[in-house]
Amino acid sequence: MTHLPLTSLIVMAAAALGASSAAQAAQVEVLHYWTSGGEARSIAELKKTLAARGVNWKDFAVAGGAGENAATALKARVMSGGAPTAAQVKGPAIQEWGQEGVLANIDAVARSEKWDALLPPAVASIMKYKGSYVAAPVNVHRVNWLWVNPAVLKKAGATAPATLDEFFAAADKIKAAGMIAVAHGGQPWQDATLFESVALGVGGAGFYKQALVQLDPAALTGPVMIKTFDTLARIKTYIDRDSAGRDWNLATAMIINGKAGMQFMGDWAKGEFTAAGKQAGADFLCLPAPGTAAAYTFNIDSMLMFQKPGADDQKSQQVLASAIMSPQFQExxxxxxxxxxxxxxxxxxxxxxxxxxxMADMDASSKAGSFVPSLAHNMAVGSAAQGAIMDVIARFMNSTMSSKDAVAALAKAARTK
Structure with missing residues (x-):
């Protein structure tokens, strides 16, 4: 069988789809949870890219910062026999969907465009099920960032922290100056985002992998994890009382507006600073979370492709995958x-x-073996264990649970199947 280059397939698909004005326009239905300001602008760009290639975008947006609502909606759609063309799905969930036998194989696109050579090996493996590509990676987020308002630091007489000791010194000064030291939203996924950066800062990448990727019982219950929870308990004292239920972008707005000094959050927060017209290095600082400069917790957005019976749908799916991986759209x-x-x-x-x-830190950490998947953002472990672990973290953040009791509960949660 002769394999045409992907560019030829795209041209042929676009020509066939546009050959008759009476024919139904090519379309992809995409389920996603990109709904904040920076995210919505990004989706608008993908719509434009597809439109230029002759494919319409049918939006199925489901609000909810970490995608829990979108995951529920996707399950309902697939179980009813009406899977979307593609859905925003990440990490181990890709493998879980693969086991259901409902995914589309997009190896033709990946081979033609040489994805194996273009992607870091750790990323390529996540996008495959049983050796075949089933998802197109959209981008890489670094989770272990600390966002800082330098004007707040200056007003408090504090300096930007690199270590946990320096972080607490800065937090004390900000709090003493009458401002909120740590902007945070009291939602389980945000609690887990904070927790994993603290664990990485306290224990390093080796400990992080043992505890939060391999779920090693000794690491989960040992002294380093107890110290992680002790550190988390101390950070809690710098979070304001109104944090319960606050969305992440509203916490970021507290940094932007000078109401708070620091926020632990992935680099999607930068989209909020950019949307507000703020400049990196002047209006805000992006620093590795305290103690984590040599490591990188990654969160990869991806579009998972679902089996569609129609040839036109399949061609449109190829166009979507190619558009996502194009240098222009990636940029x-x-x-x-x-x-x-x-x-x-x-x-x-x-x-x-x-x-x-x-970019530099991703390359360095990939080579050093400290490029690690985010627990909080669905990259590290299966959904059942992840949910149980996040429940423990949320309980700890919202109670007087001791660190000793927390590690015991954490080890039990890790055994959830």
């Missing part, structure tokens, strides 16, 4: 969303200092 998407491109070959010149540092 504009990450510029809007605050992330960095996942594929090689995208120019760095338009990216700010935060993104360029993220």
């Amino acid at each position: 504009v998407f990450s510029l809007n969303k605050g992330s960095i491109p996942v594929r090689a070959g995208v120019p760095k010149t338009r990216f700010d200092s935060c993104a360029q540092r993220s």
Whole structure:
């Protein structure tokens, strides 16, 4: 069988789809949870990219910062026999959907465009099920960032922290100056985001992998994990009483507006600073979370492709996958969303200092073995264990649970299947 280059397939698909004005327009239905300001602009760019290739976008947006609502909606759609063309799905969930036998194979696109050569091996493996590509990676987010308002630091007489000791020194000064030291939203996924950066800062990448990826019982219950919870308990004292239920972007707004000094959050927060017209290095600082400069917790957005019976649907799916991986879209998407491109070959010149540092740190950590998947953002463990672990963290954040009791509960949660 002769295999045509993907570019030829795209041209043929576009020509066939546009051959008759009476024919139904090509369409992809995409389920996603990109609904904040920076995220919405990124989606608008993907719609434009597809439209230029002759494919319409049917939006199925489900609000909810970490995607819990979207995951529920997707399950309902697939179980009813009406799977969307593609859905925003990440990490181990890709493998879970693969086991259901409902995914589309997009190896033709990946081979034609040489994805194996363009993607970091750790990323490529996540996008595959049983050796075949079933998802297109959109970008890479670094989770272990600390966002800082330098004007708040100056007013408090504090300096930007690199270590946990320096962080607490800065937090004390900000609090003493009558401002909120740590902007945080009291939602389980935000609690887990804070927790994993603290665990990485306390224990390093080796401990992080043992405890939060391999779920090793000794690491989960040992002294380093107890110290992690002790540190988390101390950070709680710098969070304001109104944090319960606060959305992450509203916490970021507290940094932007000078109401708070620091926020632990992934680099999607940068999209909110950009949308507010703020400049990296001047109006805000992006720093590795205290103690984590040598490591990188990654969160990869991806579009998972579902089996569709129609030939036109399948061609449109190929166009979607190709558009997602194009250098032009990878650049504009990450510029809007605050992330960095996942594929090689995208120019760095338009990216700010935060993104360029993220690119350099991703390369360095990948080589050093400290490029680790985010627990909080569905990259590290299966959904059942992740949910149980996040429940423990949320209980700890919202009670007087001791660190000793927390590690015992954490080890039990890790056994959830």
